[in-house]
Amino acid sequence: MMRNHRTTRPLASATLGALLLAQACSDPTTVPDLNNLPDAVIADGLNANTAQLLTTGLINRDRGVGGFRHLIFAGTLARDVYNIDPSEPRFQQELMGNAIDAAGFIGGGGLTWNDAYNGVRTANTILEGIGSAADLTEAQRQGVRGIAHTFKALLLYRTWELRGPNGIPTDVSPIEASGSALRPISCEASALASIGAVLDSGYAELQAAGATFGVRLPAGFASNGAFDTPAGFARFNRGLKARAEVYRGLIGARQQSFRDALTALDASFVDASAATTAGVYHAFGAAPDLTNPLAVGTxxxxxxxxxxxxxxxxxxxxxxxxxxxxxxxxxxxxxxxxxxxxxxxxxxxxxxxxxxxxxTRPLAILRNAELLLLRAQARLELGQLAEATADVNAVRTREGGLAALPTFTSRAEGVQAVLYEKRFSLLLEGAQRLVDLRAYNLLNPTYLGPSQRGTADAFQAALPIPQQERDARGGAVSCQ
Structure with a gap:
């Protein structure tokens, strides 16, 4: 629950012993668990060692938050997947039914709320303490700040993906006055604006971070492109910024957001001539590491x-x-x-x-195929039909092996083409399909067809605000 953003010194989400072991590994996210780094370890600020521990913990936290529940909840709401678990019918009864229990395992938080905000608090701990890391240069400290801001924004974005129109808290900075009210829940457009601002802070820091980081990043930042340097990581940051701006524009009917998305894409790694698989990935491994969240038979x-x-x-x-x-x-x-x-x-x-x-299969956080299709979406909204067609075809011909489409004659035609490519290229890579259906007002039986359950289906757009959060706010969870 979000009571924890009343704390005056956020705890960090990382297990000290496990992360110390991880420093000897080639992939610094090879850790068996996350918990809390004791306050005593960082009481006097951070140093190079604790900065590495917390950065590892932050990235690993995102690896868990974007895992099984995130993928399956979003995929089921979007009518792409079923998790047919013989012992848990709520995957269909709630996600494809009329109500999601705000206190249950789907709507109640857990990995999709509590863990995400614990990761945000870890990022805040890094940002608050990295200035005292005397054994890092100022450029290296800026690099750590850039990583922290980028993953803080990503965790907030993942939370928004599942909560959507219900809103999310975006400001979880400590409230010094004991017992004071929690900060408000932001509605969609303002939440995405805040996420974009966090990414912008990270981007500015990455520009001042020099040629190399003072911390090591996991293998998935170098396996499909050079994203383990400040310059490469900054291109990843700009891709995330473009993603947030595209949906800010669609939800808020804000044309400037589409122009801002194209500007961000120009500074990202989008490339119509490059491999569509180029990008940043979470790596997985055998126990005691986390395995790929889809390594299940249901x-x-x-x-x-x-x-x-x-x-x-x-x-x-x-x-x-x-x-x-x-x-x-x-x-x-x-x-x-x-x-x-x-x-x-x-x-x-x-x-x-x-x-x-x-x-052990990696899972994409962001890759070139998605950036090309996001660029197509922005271009469609700006009337650039020929350019949008080219972006769609760059994915369609290479990943689908299909014939190129002729130039779109309308926005509506282009949107349908983009939705098709995103559905099959990004299947079970994230919540993109759910977010697209919401943004285009297509999460309904007219577009998706009747309920497969043979019962009433509300085609709900998002998970509720968790009951613990509701209780902490005295039931006042309307977004602002």
Missing amino acids: VFLNPTIAAPAPGSGLFTNRQGLQAGDQRQAKVIFRTEPVARNGVSTTFGTTLASASATTQ
């Missing part, structure tokens, strides 16, 4: 993802997989249906299995 695909409506044209309301699309490799066609908890499907996915291969 995740299946909603039938509409692979079966377009009969007699439809190229783009359908349900946007099923087109014939010849190479991304069909993500779909497993089953001869026997899986039926449980009121749903049935004959489609599985190669992205989720209990195999050793899946356990």
